[in-house]
Amino acid sequence: GAVVSQHPSRVICKSGTSVKIECRSLDFQATTMFWYRQFPKQSLMLMATSNEGSKATYEQGVEKDKFLINHASLTLSTLTVTSAHPEDSSFYICSARVSGQLGNSPLHFGNGTRLTVT
């Protein structure tokens, strides 16, 4: 159980276009989802915390107008990279916690999205 599905797994887009990444909890409800960015051989860097029905909380240095997050339901959060540039090329991962569980419960991760901006 506790499966998180992330789509697409890979996407290539042209500079200036926007890309939407979906993160779905398939068999549980997730009040909170997290979005990360990971560069090669680097750790996951938290970008934002997505809360169902409210505005996302962004980490310092992350542009909220560039990385739009929508968490409209308890099973779906989306990350839209607007006006993508080559420097936005990275591995984006989402994670979710089962609603109602304690904060020390595990994070369930999606399989990530490899974004390449040409």
Next chain:
Amino acid sequence: KNQVEQSPQSLIILEGKNCTLQCNYTVSPFSNLRWYKQDTGRGPVSLTIMTFSENTKSNGRYTATLDADTKQSSLHITASQLSDSASYICVVSRSGGSYIPTFGRGTSLIVHP
């Protein structure tokens, strides 16, 4: 500053051998420490969780230890297999608030036949 440092950065071992990965942290106040395994191009998967009162926890061939006094943890892998090749990430969560975790950079393990 809340940090998680892992060593070694990378490790190459032969199939069947044992290895130990290290994690030092300064995260405070401490809630729990998890070890995750991340296969290339995939999301991390939780291996073990350690809370303040736990010293050792095993999950199959994986054994994690925690010394909360020295703020150190280790992950021991016994009789390594080719499928153990992955990045192992130490994640420490603070207590209180929304338990936002702090991620280490990971140790890249390669198991050769």
